[in-house]
Structures are given as structure tokens and as C-alpha cells.
Amino acid sequence: MMKHLRISVAVLAAGFIASGCVSSGSFKKMEASKNQEIAAVQQEKTALEQQNADLKQRVTSLEQQNADAQQKVGSLEQEKASLAASNQQTQKQYEELMQGLAQEVKKGELQVKQYKNMLSVDLASRVFFDSGKVTLRKEGKAVLKKVGNTLKGYENKIIRVVGHTDNVPVTKSLRKTFPSNWDLSVARAANVVRFLQEVGVPPERMVAAGRAEYDPVASNDTPGGRQKNRRIEIMLIDKSLVSEMSK
Numbered sequence: 001m002m003k004h005l006r007i008s009v010a011v012l013a014a015g016f017i018a019s020g021c022v023s024s025g026s027f028k029k030m031e032a033s034k035n036q037e038i039a040a041v042q043q044e045k046t047a048l049e050q051q052n053a054d055l056k057q058r059v060t061s062l063e064q065q066n067a068d069a070q071q072k073v074g075s076l077e078q079e080k081a082s083l084a085a086s087n088q089q090t091q092k093q094y095e096e097l098m099q100g101l102a103q104e105v106k107k108g109e110l111q112v113k114q115y116k117n118m119l120s121v122d123l124a125s126r127v128f129f130d131s132g133k134v135t136l137r138k139e140g141k142a143v144l145k146k147v148g149n150t151l152k153g154y155e156n157k158i159i160r161v162v163g164h165t166d167n168v169p170v171t172k173s174l175r176k177t178f179p180s181n182w183d184l185s186v187a188r189a190a191n192v193v194r195f196l197q198e199v200g201v202p203p204e205r206m207v208a209a210g211r212a213e214y215d216p217v218a219s220n221d222t223p224g225g226r227q228k229n230r231r232i233e234i235m236l237i238d239k240s241l242v243s244e245m246s247k
Contacts, residue, residue: 101150122231122234126227144192159205161192166220166225166230169181182210
């Protein structure tokens, strides 16, 4: 376009000069003016081309953002579906546990609790152990055997057995064996795990731990509260959650 404009200006100027209508000075002014117009048009053309390139880049960026958003929505929908399925499974397992252990629940020998993605079986310590002892009582073994048989089917769960005590210190006569409630609570949990293994619960799915008096469910200021705190807690935790925690 610039070339054509320059040719046109030159032709017109030559014609005007030849006819004597335009002086040399006027021609130079006309040429300078046309050159300015040409430069302005060229500058405008360059600006438009740059805007066009910027718009194309912006469109590409928006398309990528839209694709990323769609992918994120799909991922969130999958997580939602997975959580719904997990909650449904946990609810089903809770109902199965309640049905399987209904008689023991009714007697007050244990409680079954449901959390978001965990199940917990709280066993009254008095049913399983004499005061200050870690050997399982006969009555406790009968209840624990039923619990173990119920737990066998939950292959996707890690079984965490936790011993709890009240805040009464271990008596002097027992301190050589159990220096503190820590030792007592861990020993009781370990004996429960060993018995569950004997009734067929896979040992690689179990963990034994003790919390002593440091995770009470009631006040230790009353006999009734202390009795509630003396307990064995069996928690069923999803293997996937345990793997995530270990990371």
C-alpha cells in the first residue's frame, strides 16, 4: 500500500510540476504530508495486528482455563461420588456391627459409634479385666470372640485397639509390673490384639496402643465417670486413610 501511495504521489507531483501548477517547495510539502499519512496508516495497521495477536493469545488462554475448570469439576464430582459411596459403605458396616453385637450393646458391655469414615467399638473394661490386671476374663473373651468374628469381614479396615484407664495411679503392689497407667493401658490393648489374632483377625491389620488416662470420655471426679474411662476402644479405620496419614 505504501508503494502504491508513493507512486501515486510521485505521478501527481510530476504532472503538476510539468504543467507548471505546483512549485518544487509545494511538492515537497505534499510529499511530506502524504508520507506522514502513510506512516500513520502503517502504525495503525501494526497496532491492529498486535491487538489481533493479543486477542488470539487471550482466546487461547481462556480456552485453556475453561479446559482446566472442566477437568477440576470432573475431579470434584468423582471425589463427591467416592465420598458418598464411602459414607454409604460406612453406614452399612455400622448397621451390620449393630446387628451382630446387638445383644452385647443391650447388656451395656459395649457401644458402637459411627464417625465420618470410621467405626468405633467401646468395650467396658470391667467386662474384660479385673482391677489392675491385664489377663482377659472368661466373660470378656466370650464377648471379644464375637467382636473378632464380626471384624473379620472388614478387609478394607485397619483395626486400632486402644487401652484407656482412669486417673487413679497404679497401686504400689503392681508398680513393678506396670510402673504407670501407660504401661497398664498398653498391656491390656496388646492382650486384646493377641486374642483377636487367635480368633482369626489378621495381625497385619491390627495396631495396639495405650492412652493411659489422657483421653477420658467422662469426668474422673466420680466413680461412674472413672468406670466409663476404663475401657478398650477398637477403631475401624479405612486403609486408604491410614496410607494418607502415613504419607
